[in-house]
Amino acid sequence: MKTKQILSLVALSIVLFFQVSCSSNTDKKNESNKNELSGSISISGAFALYPMVVKWAEEFQKINPNVRIDVSAGGAGKGIADVLQNMVDIAMVSREIKVEEIQKGAWFIAVTKDAVVPVINASNPVFSEIQKKGITKTQLASLFTENKKITWGKIYSANNKSNINVYNRSDACGAGEMWAKFFNIKQEDLLGTGVFGDPGIADAVKNDINGIGYNNVIYAYDLKSRVLYPGLAIIPIDLNENGVLEPDENFYQNLDSITNAIRTNRYPSPPARELFLVTKGKTTNPIVLAFYNWILTDGQKYINEGGYVKLTDENIKSQIEKLK
Structure with missing residues (x-):
């Protein structure tokens, strides 16, 4: 008799244990579902x-x-x-x-x-001179704000008589505003052939040997290789405007070098932002x-x-x- 009573009590205890355990697990699951983000x-x-x-x-x-x-x-x-x-x-x-x-x-x-950078075609006719001298802020401002034809030869004292073709963003964009702010003007004051979006500017310049535009960094460099996209090049900014691209101004070799220049404030802000x-x-x-x-x-x-x-x-x- 006592044995039967003991067995009954054990069985009851097991049933109660599983009921409490299941109830506890259900409560925890319900609580977890309440805290789970959905939407x-x-x-x-x-x-x-x-x-x-x-x-x-x-x-x-x-x-x-x-x-x-x-x-x-x-x-x-x-x-x-x-x-x-x-x-x-x-x-x-x-x-x-x-x-x-x-x-x-x-x-x-x-x-x-990040930052906005000036871009040119990698096959630019005066590319070697560009790499030696860069381009000054004053020269960039002239290209993007003055309604007149300027040749690569005029900027780099070369015989090249090809007109520079300027490309500008057609959409209301942060890149355009920051590029304009670099010259202390508004985006609507920038000149050039209007192109929609970052990819559009990059494609336009890659397809025009005499083209110049501006892109956000991420659209100039390939993420996987960390180097510039084929057909595209950065025109380095001669920050002290002395006509020579000095080592501490030349940080465009790859994605990591330009982002480091932005991080350390060697690249100007604007157009970094x-x-x-x-x-x-x-x-x-x-x-x-x-x-x-x-x-x-x-x-x-x-x-x-x-x-x-x-x-x-x-x-x-x-x-x-x-x-x-």
């Missing part, structure tokens, strides 16, 4: 930031499989217009946020840094907040390989503080 966010804007944000989105979605992030490029102007009209959740902006945009509700964080993510009003969207926090922490490890420049530790801390 979607949309992002549009600057070509400059597009490749980096795509990479961040891919990696963030790997650890948050129930989150979908849609990213599209169309220029900083389109991105800021989209976000202020509630057409997207986040805008990618590659220039300073304007006062009037802030007044309309633009709220932003800096996430990385911070890149921003913008929402309309301070965001309370849990997916956006989680994405922002991840970008400013774990996501930073992808910046160097992505061809961008990390913000200083102090700046990153201040951006994280803005999210609180």
Whole structure:
């Protein structure tokens, strides 16, 4: 009798144990599901930031499989217009946020840094002289702001009489604004044949032996090889305007050398600048907040390989503080 009672008690204990255990596991699973991110966010804007944000989105979605992030490029102007009209959740902006945009509700964080560089065709007829002398800011300003024909021979005291063909961005973009700011003017004051987007400028210059334009760094250098795309070259800036390209001005050999020059402020700012993510009003969207926090922490490890420049530790801390 006692044996039967003992066995009954043991059996009851086992049943109760499994009930409690299953209940506990279910509670934990339910709690986990509550904390799991789920939903979607949309992002549009600057070509400059597009490749980096795509990479961040891919990696963030790997650890948050129930989150979908849609990213599209169309220029900083389109991105800021989209976000202020509630057409997207986040805008990618590659220039300073304007006062009037802030007044309309633009709220932003800096996430990385890059620069705009002048590009030419790799088969330029005076390429050897360009590599020796570079080009001064004054000469660049003349090309992009004066409505007159200028030959390569005139700039480099050569016999070449080919006119320089200038290409300019046709879209409202951060690259155009920063390139113009380098000359203390506005984007609408830049001259040249209008071409849409970074890829468009690069293609136009690669197809024109006498062409000159400007690109965000990431569209001039190949990420895998870290060298310039075939057919494209950087025209080095003679920063001290002494007519000679000195060693400390010549940092365009590969992607790592130019990003290091940006990081150490040897490349001028502008056209170097911070890149921003913008929402309309301070965001309370849990997916956006989680994405922002991840970008400013774990996501930073992808910046160097992505061809961008990390913000200083102090700046990153201040951006994280803005999210609180």
